[in-house]
Amino acid sequence: xxxxxxxxxxNIGKVPMIMKKWADEDPEMAKFVLALDKGIWSxxxxxxxxxxxxxxxxxxxLRDSHAVRAQAAGATSIGVNYDEVExxxxxxxxxxxxxxxxxxxxxxxxxxx
Amino acid sequence: xxxxxxxxxxNIGKVPMIMKKWADEDPEMAKFVLALDKGIWSxxxxxxxxxxxxxxxxxxxLRDSHAVRAQAAGATSIGVNYDEVExxxxxxxxxxxxxxxxxxxxxxxxxxx
Amino acid sequence: xxxxxxxxxxNIGKVPMIMKKWADEDPEMAKFVLALDKGIWSxxxxxxxxxxxxxxxxxxxLRDSHAVRAQAAGATSIGVNYDEVExxxxxxxxxxxxxxxxxxxxxxxxxxx
Amino acid sequence: xxxxxxxxxxNIGKVPMIMKKWADEDPEMAKFVLALDKGIWSxxxxxxxxxxxxxxxxxxxLRDSHAVRAQAAGATSIGVNYDEVExxxxxxxxxxxxxxxxxxxxxxxxxxx
Amino acid sequence: xxxxxxxxxxNIGKVPMIMKKWADEDPEMAKFVLALDKGIWSxxxxxxxxxxxxxxxxxxxLRDSHAVRAQAAGATSIGVNYDEVExxxxxxxxxxxxxxxxxxxxxxxxxxx
Amino acid sequence: xxxxxxxxxxNIGKVPMIMKKWADEDPEMAKFVLALDKGIWSxxxxxxxxxxxxxxxxxxxLRDSHAVRAQAAGATSIGVNYDEVExxxxxxxxxxxxxxxxxxxxxxxxxxx
Numbered sequence: 001x002x003x004x005x006x007x008x009x010x011n012i013g014k015v016p017m018i019m020k021k022w023a024d025e026d027p028e029m030a031k032f033v034l035a036l037d038k039g040i041w042s043x044x045x046x047x048x049x050x051x052x053x054x055x056x057x058x059x060x061x062l063r064d065s066h067a068v069r070a071q072a073a074g075a076t077s078i079g080v081n082y083d084e085v086e087x088x089x090x091x092x093x094x095x096x097x098x099x100x101x102x103x104x105x106x107x108x109x110x111x112x113x
Numbered sequence: 114x115x116x117x118x119x120x121x122x123x124n125i126g127k128v129p130m131i132m133k134k135w136a137d138e139d140p141e142m143a144k145f146v147l148a149l150d151k152g153i154w155s156x157x158x159x160x161x162x163x164x165x166x167x168x169x170x171x172x173x174x175l176r177d178s179h180a181v182r183a184q185a186a187g188a189t190s191i192g193v194n195y196d197e198v199e200x201x202x203x204x205x206x207x208x209x210x211x212x213x214x215x216x217x218x219x220x221x222x223x224x225x226x
Numbered sequence: 227x228x229x230x231x232x233x234x235x236x237n238i239g240k241v242p243m244i245m246k247k248w249a250d251e252d253p254e255m256a257k258f259v260l261a262l263d264k265g266i267w268s269x270x271x272x273x274x275x276x277x278x279x280x281x282x283x284x285x286x287x288l289r290d291s292h293a294v295r296a297q298a299a300g301a302t303s304i305g306v307n308y309d310e311v312e313x314x315x316x317x318x319x320x321x322x323x324x325x326x327x328x329x330x331x332x333x334x335x336x337x338x339x
Numbered sequence: 340x341x342x343x344x345x346x347x348x349x350n351i352g353k354v355p356m357i358m359k360k361w362a363d364e365d366p367e368m369a370k371f372v373l374a375l376d377k378g379i380w381s382x383x384x385x386x387x388x389x390x391x392x393x394x395x396x397x398x399x400x401l402r403d404s405h406a407v408r409a410q411a412a413g414a415t416s417i418g419v420n421y422d423e424v425e426x427x428x429x430x431x432x433x434x435x436x437x438x439x440x441x442x443x444x445x446x447x448x449x450x451x452x
Numbered sequence: 453x454x455x456x457x458x459x460x461x462x463n464i465g466k467v468p469m470i471m472k473k474w475a476d477e478d479p480e481m482a483k484f485v486l487a488l489d490k491g492i493w494s495x496x497x498x499x500x501x502x503x504x505x506x507x508x509x510x511x512x513x514l515r516d517s518h519a520v521r522a523q524a525a526g527a528t529s530i531g532v533n534y535d536e537v538e539x540x541x542x543x544x545x546x547x548x549x550x551x552x553x554x555x556x557x558x559x560x561x562x563x564x565x
Numbered sequence: 566x567x568x569x570x571x572x573x574x575x576n577i578g579k580v581p582m583i584m585k586k587w588a589d590e591d592p593e594m595a596k597f598v599l600a601l602d603k604g605i606w607s608x609x610x611x612x613x614x615x616x617x618x619x620x621x622x623x624x625x626x627l628r629d630s631h632a633v634r635a636q637a638a639g640a641t642s643i644g645v646n647y648d649e650v651e652x653x654x655x656x657x658x659x660x661x662x663x664x665x666x667x668x669x670x671x672x673x674x675x676x677x678x
Contacts, residue, residue, distance in 0.1 A: 018441050029429070032491040033437070039484040040203040045196040050163060051204045057167050058174045058208040059438065063629045064402045066445075067208060067438035083158040090153040090594070091164045095171040095180060096323040098598075099624065099632035102583050106631075131328050142316070145604040146324075152597040172325065176516045177289045179332075180325035203481070210435040211485075212511065212519035215470050219518075244554050255542075258378040259550075265371040266655040271648040276615060277656045283619050284626045284660040285551065290515045292558075293551035293660060309610040316605040317616045321623040321632060357667050368655070372663075379542040384535040389502060390543045396506050397513045397547040398664065403628045405671075406547060406664035422497040429492040430503045434510040434519060548662040 001027065004034045011041035011048050012055075013074020049080045053088045060089060060104030061096035072107035082112045114140065117147045124154035124161050125168075126187020162193045166201045173202060173217030174209035185220035195225045227253065230260045237267040237274050239300020275306045279314045286315060286330030287322035298333035308338045340366065343373045350380035350387050351394075352413020388419045392427045399428060399443030400435035411446035421451045453479065456486045463493040463500050464507075465526020501532045505540045512541060512556030513548035524559035534564045566592065569599045576606035576613050577620075578639020614645045618653045625654060625669030626661035637672035647677045 001023055009015050019037075022030035041048055052075050059067035075085065085108050093101035114136055122128050132150075135143035154161055165188050172180035188198065198221050206214035227249055235241050245263075248256035267274055278301050285293035301311065311334050319327035340362055348354050358376075361369035380387055391414050398406035414424065424447050432440035453475055461467050471489075474482035493500055504527050511519035527537065537560050545553035566588055574580050584602075587595035606613055617640050624632035640650065650673050658666035 016437075016441070018437070018444065021444075029491050032488045036207070036484045036488050039481050040207050044200050045194070046166075046200045050166075051201070053159075053163075054167055054170050054201050054204045055208055057171055058205055061171045061174055062209060062402055062436075062438075063627055063631075064208075064438050064442075065404070065630065066402075066441055067436075070438075071208075081158070087157050087159045088164070088167050091167045092171055094149070094153050094324055095168055095177075095184075096175060097319075097321045097326070097627075097632075098581075098583070099321060099627075099629050099635075100323070102581070102631055102635075103629075105583065105586075129324075129328070131324070131331065134331075142604050145601045149597045149601050152594050175289055175323075175325075176514055176518075177325050177329075178291070178517070179289075179328055180323075183325075206436075208436045208438060210439070210514075210519075211433055211468075211470070212514075212516050212522075213436070215468070215518055216516075218470065218473075242550075242554070244550070244557065247557075255378050258375045262371045262375050262659070265368050266659050270652050271646070272618075272652045276618075277653070279611075279615075280619055280622050280653050280656045281660055283623055284657055287623045287626055288515055288549075288551075288661060290551050290555075290660075291517065292515075292554055293549075296551075296554075297660075307610070313609050313611045314616070314619050317619045318623055320601070320605050321620055321629075321636075322627060355663075355667070357663070357670065360670075375546070379546050383539050384533070385505075385539045389505075390540070392498075392502075393506055393509050393540050393543045394547055397509055397544055400510045400513055401548060401628055401662075401664075403547075403664050403668075404630065405628075405667055406662075409664075409667075410547075420497070426496050426498045427503070427506050430506045431510055433488070433492050434507055434516075434523075435514060546663055549658075549660045549665070551660060552662070 001030060001034070004038075008034065008037050008041070011037070011078070012052065013076070013078040014070070016070050048078060052078060052080050053085055056085055056104055056107070057088050057092045060092050060100045060107070063100065063103055065103065068103050068107045069111070072111040075108070076112050080112075082108060085112065114143060114147070117151075121147060121150050121154070124150070124191070125165065126189070126191040127183075129183050161191060165191060165193050166198055169198055169217055169220070170201050170205045173205050173220070174213045176213065176216055178216065181216050181220040182224070185224040188221070189225050193225075195221060198225065227256060227260070230264075234260065234263050234267070237263070237304070238278065239302070239304040240296075242296050274304060278304060278306050279311055282311055282330055282333070283314050283318045286318050286333070287326045289326065289329055291329065294329050294333045295337070298337040301334070302338050308334060311338065340369060340373070343377075347373065347376050347380070350376075350417070351391065352415070352417040353409075355409050387417060391417060391419050392424055395424055395443055395446070396427050396431045399431050399446070400439045402439065402442055404442065407442050407446045408450070411450040414447070415451050421447060424451065453482060453486070456490075460486065460489050460493070463489070463530070464504065465528070465530040466522075468522050500530060504530060504532050505537055508537055508556055508559070509540050509544045512544050512559070513552045515552065515555055517555065520555050520559045521563070524563040527560070528564050532564075534560060537564065566595060566599070569603070573599065573602050573606070576602070576643070577617065578641070578643040579635075581635050613643060617643060617645050618650055621650055621669055621672070622653050622657045625657050625672070626665045628665065628668055630668065633668050633672045634676070637676040640673070641677050645677075647673060650677065
């Protein structure tokens, strides 16, 4: 499990707290979700950097104050840069409204500057 | 206006019907939105292909049956390929639930295969 | 109950199908919801026309294809006009994204033209 | 009204603050909503415990930070237990994304442990 | 994989089409999601019937026309009955609005009557 | 730009922080959005007061804690009064659930009383 958590950390920059809770309290659930994470975050047709940007945008579109900060927190350490996310958030503005942009922008101003 | 609409077509693959309605019926609104579109879709820190993928994911996360199809419709003609969007939708699954994946997948199976 | 349904029809233009189902199959639920409707739709600080416009915008913002059509269906018969809703949908665009506008616009183009 | 508020407290564990505001400032609105609440929360085909679990999941799926805490606050006192809600939130994860689980889990870790 | 798909069918009544697509085209993704499904749907603190009801309500709250029908489709064959879901949808009404109820009710009227 | 920002302030009561950031850091984006704002907020078929009420309701329906406060903050200074918004939020309750009402009510109790 430790190894899988490290691998996830490399893919997404920062393992969410819930995953650590699962690893401690409910190893079976942790195993399921880690397997799913593996299928989702590894480099493939898209780089993990691009995937991270998408995750931030989706969280912002859903006005998910928790998820948008959790995603933004790991972005810098895997090499995503601020301007890329800022541009991606403009697309989110068009599709989900100006406040969606603001949610994302607030999170990256906090974690990526 | 014609020139701006053509430029938008190059950026996003397919101009949405609403933009054509605005151009015909309400040129002032069309002008505002075209200016905004220009600030959003042009290549910059991110390529327009990556922006399109983000647009599809945000629309899928919102279960927006209209927008997800409108975005998917233009993807191929600007050089986005199926596997990239499919991978991006896995991220959307994690952040917004399996049905969000299904909304996106259904749209790309219709327009990008 | 008949009288209450008629009163609701006067307030919102068109009684939703679900209310008729409840009136037939589950009169108690119908009674509760009709009482709530009374507290919501009657003229007060806002006219019922303004309330109807708000209902269309909220439904559009939620990408609720069912509700946006159900609300638009009754708008004309209580004296709301097309241009008012179209302008209201621009606000919805800013707050909830361009596709939210499109959902509303599609509904009013179908029912209010 | 007092009696109805007590009855609601028995059904849902904790009367939301808004209901108390309505009871004080706008008794007519309070009456409408209390009547609706009665039609919704009483035991029937489903127990009130199951209804409470559903309310938590819906609030979590909507990333409604206010509602998820308001619902979780009353759960223990009507006999819902932690493990039931935790399992229900896994379903919510699948349908609405991992962050929806996190919203619910955070609320029950605060109020039900 | 065949065995896992059968087990899932027993738990949720009807395997969603996307799972069959994954099993055919992308067995690795199928494996990840089936493992997750196992951790979610099996009987535990809650019965699989209660979990199904929750899934329908969450899908209805999100106005997810696809998911609400997909979930409702399998409900009867695992022993959920109509009245239970109808009552659960009243809770969804309160938390997510009357149209959320209508989305769920329309799906169960189609698949569970 | 200064003149446009002042004009926006007159239309919506309080210019959102993001607009000031854009004006400082990214004047081109500011220009696009200000042009769009002009097309949206000016008096027309609807007064700017009615538009503000709609903005609050849409933000509340989306459980957008940031946007609902940002919109409510400017309402009083353009002449919207508390009772109008409170009634509009009842419509939002019906379409988007009781918690949507609570989000809006909390914001107007903070900024409009």
